[in-house]
Amino acid sequence: MSAPSPRTVAQAIEDAAASSSTGYRFLEESPDVAPYHSYADVERMSARYGGAMQAMGLRKGDRVALILPDNADFVFAFLGAVRAGIIPVPIYPPTGLGKLAGYLENTLHIVAKSGARVLLTSSDIKKILGTIQAQAPGLEKVVAVEGVRTSNDKLRPEKVDLDDVCFLQFTSGSTARPKGVTLTHRNLAANVHAIMPVGLSIQDGVDHGVSWLPLYHDMGLIGFVIAPVYHRNSITFLPPLLFLKRPARWLESISKYKGTISFGPNFAYALAVKRIKESEMEGLDLSSWRIAGCGAEPIRAENLRAFAEKFSRIGFDERAFVCCYGMAESTLAVSFSKIWTGVRTDVVDGETLWSKGRAEPVAEGAPRASGIVECGMPFEGHEIKVFASDDDTSARPLPEREVGELRILGPSVMQGYWNDPEVTKRSFAGSYLRTGDLGYIADGKVYICGRSKEVVIVNGRNYYPQDIEWEASQVEGVRKGNVIAFGTMKGPSDRERVVIAFETGEKDEAAKKRLEADVRKAVQQSVGLTVDDVVPLAPGVLPKTSSGKLQRAKTRELYESGELLGRTSAREVDKLDLVKEIAKSQIGYFRHRLFGKSDD
Amino acid sequence: MTWSRENVQKKLVEVFGQHKQTEVDVSAESEIVADLGIDSLGVMEVLADLEDTFKLTIPDEALREINTIGDVATAVLTRLENDGRLEG
Numbered sequence: 001m002s003a004p005s006p007r008t009v010a011q012a013i014e015d016a017a018a019s020s021s022t023g024y025r026f027l028e029e030s031p032d033v034a035p036y037h038s039y040a041d042v043e044r045m046s047a048r049y050g051g052a053m054q055a056m057g058l059r060k061g062d063r064v065a066l067i068l069p070d071n072a073d074f075v076f077a078f079l080g081a082v083r084a085g086i087i088p089v090p091i092y093p094p095t096g097l098g099k100l101a102g103y104l105e106n107t108l109h110i111v112a113k114s115g116a117r118v119l120l121t122s123s124d125i126k127k128i129l130g131t132i133q134a135q136a137p138g139l140e141k142v143v144a145v146e147g148v149r150t151s152n153d154k155l156r157p158e159k160v161d162l163d164d165v166c167f168l169q170f171t172s173g174s175t176a177r178p179k180g181v182t183l184t185h186r187n188l189a190a191n192v193h194a195i196m197p198v199g200l201s202i203q204d205g206v207d208h209g210v211s212w213l214p215l216y217h218d219m220g221l222i223g224f225v226i227a228p229v230y231h232r233n234s235i236t237f238l239p240p241l242l243f244l245k246r247p248a249r250w251l252e253s254i255s256k257y258k259g260t261i262s263f264g265p266n267f268a269y270a271l272a273v274k275r276i277k278e279s280e281m282e283g284l285d286l287s288s289w290r291i292a293g294c295g296a297e298p299i300r301a302e303n304l305r306a307f308a309e310k311f312s313r314i315g316f317d318e319r320a321f322v323c324c325y326g327m328a329e330s331t332l333a334v335s336f337s338k339i340w341t342g343v344r345t346d347v348v349d350g351e352t353l354w355s356k357g358r359a360e361p362v363a364e365g366a367p368r369a370s371g372i373v374e375c376g377m378p379f380e381g382h383e384i385k386v387f388a389s390d391d392d393t394s395a396r397p398l399p400e401r402e403v404g405e406l407r408i409l410g411p412s413v414m415q416g417y418w419n420d421p422e423v424t425k426r427s428f429a430g431s432y433l434r435t436g437d438l439g440y441i442a443d444g445k446v447y448i449c450g451r452s453k454e455v456v457i458v459n460g461r462n463y464y465p466q467d468i469e470w471e472a473s474q475v476e477g478v479r480k481g482n483v484i485a486f487g488t489m490k491g492p493s494d495r496e497r498v499v500i501a502f503e504t505g506e507k508d509e510a511a512k513k514r515l516e517a518d519v520r521k522a523v524q525q526s527v528g529l530t531v532d533d534v535v536p537l538a539p540g541v542l543p544k545t546s547s548g549k550l551q552r553a554k555t556r557e558l559y560e561s562g563e564l565l566g567r568t569s570a571r572e573v574d575k576l577d578l579v580k581e582i583a584k585s586q587i588g589y590f591r592h593r594l595f596g597k598s599d600d
Numbered sequence: 601m602t603w604s605r606e607n608v609q610k611k612l613v614e615v616f617g618q619h620k621q622t623e624v625d626v627s628a629e630s631e632i633v634a635d636l637g638i639d640s641l642g643v644m645e646v647l648a649d650l651e652d653t654f655k656l657t658i659p660d661e662a663l664r665e666i667n668t669i670g671d672v673a674t675a676v677l678t679r680l681e682n683d684g685r686l687e688g
Contacts, residue, residue: 029659069660096664097633097643124661241660244644245651267641275645459641517622521634530639 006189010083010160012230017043022205022234026072027253029242035072039232042079050080051153056118056143060085060158063168065116065139066216067107067125069093071237073145074215075225077120082166085158089114089168089180090216093121094128095241099528104132110170110178111136113419120145162186168418169218169328171462180418181328190411191331192227194379199336200261200291200322202231208288209235210259212243212250212268219263219296222332233261247272248280251311255284263293263324266300267459267495269307276310287315291339295324297457298448298489298496299373304343318342325375325446329433331412335384335446337376345371346447353449357403359440372447382410384446385432386439394430398440403449406439407432456487456498456529463498463529465552471526472500477515479503484542486556497532501555501564503539512536535564603654603680604687611653612673619646628670654680 007015016039023038037045058064064086068074074090081088091110094103107129111119115138121129123144133139166188168180196202209228213220220240228235236257243250250272254262269292294304308318323337323344337344348359350370362369378384385397386404398404413433416424427434436455439448456463468485472478482503487496500519506512516534523531541564543554558564603611613626621637624630632638638646647658650672656679666672680686 029657094664095640096666097640098631098667099633124664128664239660241644241663244641245648271641459639513623517624517635520622520637521631524634530633530637530642 004193006162006186006193007230008160008162008164008185009079009166009188009226009229010085010158010185012226013039013043013046013079013083016229016232019205019232022232024072024075025234025236025257026075027236027238027242027249029239037072039229042076042229045076046079046083047155048080048151048153049076049148050082050084050086051155052148052151053077053081053086053118053120054084054156055151055153056141058084058086058118060160061087061165062118063087063089063114063116065089065091065111065114065119067091067093067119067121067129068145069122069125069239070145071215071239073122073149075237077145077148078167078215078221078225079229080155083158083160084155085160085164087165087167089116089170090221091170092214092216093125098525100128102526102528104129106178108132108135110180111139113178114168114170114180115419117141118143120148122146160185162189169221171328179420179423181414182416182418183331183414187331187412187414188222188226189230190381191222191333192230194382194412195223195333195336196227196231198379199333199339199376200293201339202233202261205232207231207233207260207291208257209233209261210238210250210254210257211235211262212238212240213263214240217296218326218328218332219265223263223293243268244271247275248277251276251281251284251286251314254286254289255314258288260288261291261293262289263295265296265459266294266298266303269294270300270303270495273303273306273310281311281314284314286311287317289316289320291322292316292320293322293324293336295326295333297459299323299343299375300489301343301345301371301373308342323373323375325437325448327435329414329427329435330408330410331414333379333412334382334408334435335376335378337374337445344374346374346442347371353403359401359403359442359447359449372449375446375448377444377446378408379410379412382408382412383432384408384441386441387429387432392429394432401440401442403438403440406435406437406446406448408435409433456485457496458487458498458529459495463527467527468498468500468523468529468531471522472502472519475515475518475522477504477506477511478519479505479539482539482542484552484555486552486559488556488560490560498529499533499535499556499559500531501535501537501542501559503537503542505539506536535559537564601655602685602687605677608654608676608680609673612650612669612676615646615649615653616669616672619649626669628668628673630669631667632669632672633667650676656680656683 019039025036027034066088078088117140119142126144162185166183166185170178170180211224215221224235319340319342321342325335326333347364347369349362350368352358352360387394389405409432438450465485469483472483473480485500519534520531543551616626619638624635662675
């Protein structure tokens with residue numbers, strides 16, 4: 001399909017205003033409240049919010065931070081800013097549950113890094129933010145959105161070009177340093193074209209989306225606010241927390257509004273299977289749902305199959321699944337599996353995959369067979385290639401079925417991170433963007449195996465092991481620098497589980513239990529992550545490379561095979577020095593494994 | 601149905617006791633996430649349970665004020681009282 005001439009998001013909003021038959025519907029907790037705004041109305045409302053921001057003194061190119069828990073406020077403020085040429089910086093609202101200190105630190109970092117002059121939020125969150133203004137020198141005011149809703153300031157037209165920055169997407173991630181992905185209108189136009197007509201064969205003005213996704217996240221914001229404006233599709237929004245509380249409301253909304261498109265991370269499908277009761281399924285009809293997208297975190301085919309099995313009796317068709325690969329640095333989407341083909345896996349030998357980095361096809365059910373989910377082909381005008389991670393200039397792409405780092409190129413790829421030239425430089429290898437993901441290509445299709453950056457993704461959010469390790473190290477009794485955090489897909493959970501292994505001199509069992517609880521609490525409060533397993537180990541047990549760098553991958557492997565736990569509980573203290581000595585080298589480490597095992 | 605303060609407390613201890621992931625005893629001071637090991641998805645599940653039990657709605661805004669079991673009790677008691685369903 002040939003691309004139409006690209007339009008800015010601002011232009012797309014004005015064009016969509018011709019439509020009074022499609023628009024956004026904002027569902028609320030009470031089922032009786034479901035305000036609907038046609039695109040004609042969205043144009044008027046966004047002009048009001050945009051005008052109010054201009055009246056606050058914001059000019060083209062200025063940044064405005066948005067912490068707006070109400071979906072309607074967020075959408076109008078975001079689109080209003082974009083039309084005024086003001087660059088919105090979405091930030092997630094505080095969720096409570098004792099994570100406030102970490103939240104404030106993160107928010108302050110984003111506000112300072114983006115150089116936002118104004119922060120627009122609700123009056124109750126404004127109170128929570130307290131003294132943030134005093135700590136961010138560039139931040140001139142914190143404004144409560146309630147007054148904006150009824151403001152009468154007119155939007156003064158502003159010329160917006162394709163190469164102007166549209167908005168900054170700060171990646172949820174390292175608590176220390178969220179990075180601002182800088183997206184231009186040209187990036188958005190390119191990715192929206194790839195997603196809507198090319199990837200999903202969207203019918204303009206006809207397909208109806210249903211989304212509970214948070215709007216401060218790329219999948220919710222670009223997929224269900226921006227892309228539909230370009231194609232005038234109606235969208236029904238649910239508050240994200242309502243979905244988490246009552247997952248049945250997601251499917252009820254699809255049924256009620258005859259939704260044809262809805263997306264969610266893997267965990268959302270697993271949550272629906274776990275939480276939706278048979279009685280809640282009565283009277284629902286999912287037969288209109290033709291695209292059930294899954295992305296933003298590792299996809300487990302068995303979770304999606306369980307979803308299809310449970311909900312097929314109310315009309316869900318498993319062919320609706322579209323497996324997606326994407327990231328904020330590529331606007332949103334990198335590749336989609338072909339629509340109406342369902343979940344497809346490439347069955348390969350697991351051992352060869354992990355030890356030799358080669359995806360060798362084997363028969364389903366063969367010993368060590370591992371099914372890798374297919375995520376489709378790169379979009380027209382975009383490239384995905386695989387390189388060895390040390391190929392710093394992307395000189396030699398690896399052949400098909402060789403595992404390496406996935407790298408991408410094309411008009412959806414960001415120019416860089418806002419105000420971060422060093423990090424931007426490191427994120428590119430030659431002209432390709434390093435995704436940090438490990439994968440391979442077979443028959444032109446993309447398969448994701450893992451992440452070279454070792455990010456842990458839980459319920460759609462990224463966490464960096466370094467942050468978790470740092471916080472755990474602060475706990476008294478934990479040996480500093482001898483903590484390893486990693487994610488594992490093994491185990492009873494339907495999502496990635498987070499494990500922290502640490503060394504301690506503590507020998508008393510009750511004291512170790514207390515230490516475990518302290519570590520959990522420290523990580524919870526600072527990083528906001530609930531740890532699934534905490535493993536105290538005797539000193540010297542964690543694997544190290546010859547340089548002394550702790551090895552996460554190795555620890556994960558030991559943990560998954562059960563050897564980490566086995567060794568620790570049984571190991572005798574008087575072997576400590578010996579262990580330390582031989583654990584210094586990789587070979588010595590393996591000798592120790594054998595030695596330790598035979599002696600235990 | 602009306603509730604006494606005492607029965608609300610009892611019910612909260614019972615419901616959180618079913619969902620907790622740690623060995624800690626549930627008390628008013630227990631922090632839901634940090635002490636009881638219930639993650640944010642788990643908290644939302646508990647809230648749905650509580651809403652069904654007490655026949656009320658705990659809106660998203662109220663969640664921002666919640667950290668301990670005592671905070672949940674306050675949220676529930678306030679709403680029961682507003683509905684005229686709190687005894688004594």
